[in-house]
Amino acid sequence: MKTTTVSQAARSIERTYYLLLGLFWFGTGLPMATGFLLAQARGLDLFELGLVLGAYSLTIVLLEVPTGGLADAVGRKRVALLAYICALLSSLLFVFALSFPAMLLAFVLNGVSRALASGALDAWFVDTFQAADPGAELQPALARAGTVSLLALGVGSLLGSALPTLFAGLAPEGTAVLTPLATPLIASVWARMALLALAALLVHESAPPAGTPARSWLEGARQVPDMIRTGLAVSRRSPTILRLLGVSFASGVVLISLEALWQPHFARLLGGSEGRSLLFGLIMGGNFFAGMAGNLLSIPLLRLLKGRYGLVAALFQGLRGVGLMFLALQGAPVPAVLLFWWVYLGMGVVNSPHATLMNAEIPAAHRSSMLSIESLVAYLGSLLGSAGLSYLAEQTSVGVAWFAGGVILVLSLGLYLSVDALPRGEERRHVARHTLVEPNQAPDTG
Template sequence: MSSVLTAAAVQRRYVGLTALRWLPLGITVPVIVLLASARGLSTTEIGLTVAVHSIVAVSLELPTGGLADAIGHRPVLVLSAVLGAAGLLTMAAAQDVAVFALAYGLIGAGRALDSGPLESWFVDATHAADPGADTTPGLSRAAAASGLGLALGAVLGGLVPLLADGAGSAALTIPFLLAAGVDVVYLVALMALVTPLRTAPAPTSAAAALLRGCRDVPRLIRETARLTRDDGILRRLLILSAVSGLVFSTLELLGPLRFAELAGGATEGTAVFGVVMAASFAAASVGSVLAGRVRRAAGGSTAVATAGVALLAALVLAGTALSPVLAVTAVSYALFYLVNAAGWPLRQQLMHTRVTAEHRATTVSVASLALQAGGIVGSLAVARLADATSDTAGFAVAVAALLFAAAVSLRLRVPVGAGMAG
């Protein structure tokens, strides 16, 4: 069935599924901390439950990426949607730390499962339809779709509780029910649109197929580790993923505090930050579409383009940290998302040129693992630094990390004859 798909049809499916994948997260962003707080959790307890999400995602990232390579993309994606919906429903019902931690664990497991398979299905299906097709436009449009999905979700998540005014804290559960419903739609869409690409002897049961896939995971992980060890370009791309995780965790941690400070209070800051995040998600979608133009402006060099993006991102992030004017800080914050998003599709396409289809999903998951690991370092180290000194010092770490990323990016040049020109 997948053989009749054109490259354009594959791209349309991938873009639509990407938007559905990120919409539930956007819906819950404005209310997730408020719900836990309303249920009696302290800030420290909320932090502990969030840590469960990160730990589960990091622990499962590599094994689940290899599982997708072994048994196919669709079964893993369907399981991820089931876990995501279960986590959202559990979150809506949670009343204590243990149940919130369980909910975050389910969501983290689902996120680990779907970090690589959907993107690798798109690349493999595109190349099956047209071996010479450029995947950058599809990756760019999908990144734009994820930004739009997050932005639309943030608006919905902020407005829905207002429509249930008078329902008290119960109104905060409505976005989670809505997000779970979207996850169910996503599951149905996965079943219909992600067509299998590989043929293999049919196992006696689904359990047998899963067992066979699990047995292949260690081999696939070892081979991907060998690839990253022997390929300097892949190593540098993983470093850039880790830097991105550190920078974004810093923004998620210190951004709300910065806007609360400038807006004059936590309540005002929360309202402003919600609007800024919606604008930032939308800006990221625009930046993703500009990736091809950015590379052309850099003379066709991925290395120069990504280095320039990192330098500009450092500049606008410094504006976020230093400006005493709320409007300037808000614009700088959104500009960071726009600029940073222009570099992501270029790095992803370069990564895909370094691996074969057999190891693609695992390699994408390795990059996601590096992103998560960088995020954990940022949440712990930058938070401690900001507490000991100031929020500005925490932002300074992120700016320094981006300058380091610019230097690493300049070494993404691919030798002639070794792959895509850098």
Template sequence: MTMTTPALTRRQAERRFVLLTAVRWLPVGLTIGMTVLLPLERGLGLAEIGVLLSVQGFVVLGLELPTGGLADAIGRRPLLLAASALAVASTCVFLLAESFAVFAIALVLQGVFRALDSGPLEAWFVDVALADDPDAPLDTPLGRGAAALGIAIAAGAAAGGALVAWHPFAAMSALVLPFILAAALYAVSGVLVAILVREPARARVTLRFAVRETPLAMRGGVRLLRGSGVLRALVLVEVFWSIAMIAFESLTPIRLAEQLGAESTAAAVFGPSSALAWGLFAVGSASVPLLRRRLGTAGAAIAMRAVNGLFVVLMGLAAGPAGLLIGYGLAYLTHGAAGPVHNALLHRQSGPQTRAMVLSMNSMIAGGSYSLGLLVLMPLAEVTSPAVAIVAAGAFSVVGALGYLPALRQERSGPVAENT
């Protein structure tokens, strides 16, 4: 006789989603900015770092659709567990790397981890929430999850910066200890996934089943993308958004190191600055219900995409570290508000059988654009200056606001039926 586990309520799933999101992103905060600064400290040039970061993006690009299809075919939990294991492995390899080749191996592993991790947790939460209450609004709980993400990264960045400034082990680089703690936290995240993520019972998944069902799930997602102009436009926004992200994720610590004269000094300053910026990200995410009431979901997405790009331009034009970091904080404020409304619009175009695939397609475009952008912006920063590259990225990203216009027209025309 088998016992059936009671289904989770929307509120229970939301609490688990928020907790798991926070634990998943805390190690990212610990090492934020240092993914660029550690290779710089170990002798790599900006163009080489651009290639390394693009390697991760191209791996994600190649695996997003298969992993999204796999998550829809066999469940979200197995992919989340595999992602946690690879997160630990990639962080350890990155920490030990001394050469371009070993850093590349670390970023290939990280790319596989990011592809596996991209979407399953959010897809699991939305499935549970809508099963409990089909009319439940999604942007508010997604905003709470994004706020938890921001708070976790803020706390991690503050701790990472403090660890770099403290530097308790003189025999090793000040940048090493945050990576050690990040690996441990990724392991904790995997344990919590195993305990908290509960899915409906499935028939035992075999390799043959996964090989057969994954392409079917992929085709369903691609067919949905082909048939929906609104979805295509939403995914296209990521081309522009990802270029802005290069500016505030990768170019900001480089610009700061240029202004302050040393990577370790920049890391010590960037830690608390990142903590504040991610705190503002959380504020932006928490403001989503207010933005939705004032502007509607699509209207809020348009406003945040445009304003975010303008703040990135401000980062490049501002003189001195103070101006750079003020623009950085404002960029993260609007970045935090933009994510939940964008994903809420995506979920309107999908259903339980395609949800992870839609998130993966969105992430695939973002990762591919990010990688290609790195190959342009990093050399541009090297031959001109990081400031010029930041301004170019911000100005380009503003154009992405146009991609929300089809969703705005659909929103004004009436309720949207969920697709499968």
């Protein structure tokens, strides 16, 4: 039985996880509002910006699952540290990048970092937290982690937006490395260095079982195909995981349309974007706070509904889908902003129940691989949404594209309801009995 009290050891692991997660997203948020402006000031045109973004995306798609397998093979801490090193090098290179090739390399390194980081620290946290206190509830910890991530991202973005103004006396853009728009990146470098040092000091990973030597990077790389095959086998044979991956894909389709289209949509509602940068910043900041509120709201909701993770996720998946449909039909700015925030609040509520359901079905030895597979599925959904819903918006309107996205979200709530109807204990035993094989060990066909 899960308990609401958590041991001191588990609390210590939580604090470490939140600190590292916060630093990671704080460093990510710092250049969020000014990074593209800096690239343009240094001579990149819109086509070249599209190329570097495409290279970043392609890098993540190609490396997402292999790097998850690598984390399971050589250790989550080692892969997380490598991810933070790549993030640091990417930020440093971006600071000094004055040409398209240098900028391209910086974005590719950032893509490598994101692929390596995906699942590594999360898998370490889930396994060490549950090992420290097997009776503790995972969902509240994951909800607080989501709150920390959004808060760090919002604070980083806000501070990054203010730094160029604070250092407006530096050299004009395009004439030197140290310019006002470069200051958020320099701050990000310091945040990345702090993250790397603290992760090296504070993350402690269990040693391999007695008689099992620690794998080298080369040995770990050789294990990656087996890790991926086993992870895919777990996905195929688990009804719960298949349904959750379906929801991740659907959510990815819709989320990218929100992120890509909200600015032109609200610019139209407001009669243009000129002179309204502060208002746009408030709208974006409201998203972060709405997501934080959703994460925190999920904790008492799940206690009220006695841990019905699938039911809570289904309820708010549907509510945010309906909210998106009403947003698509809304022509007045104030109700549109409130509905926009409602959609992000619903996403915040859904995230931690979804993650709890997924982690409950994943064997510890393959957690990084499975989380990376889920991340890849969501990313493929975002690629489809970027092409499909953006094309629909171009041919019709943003409202039509968002209404279609709302329908997708409402339809996907059925997957959560079907997960809620599954017998949880029997499902986990089914997975454990039929799919878990060690790397380099063929499944028993007898």
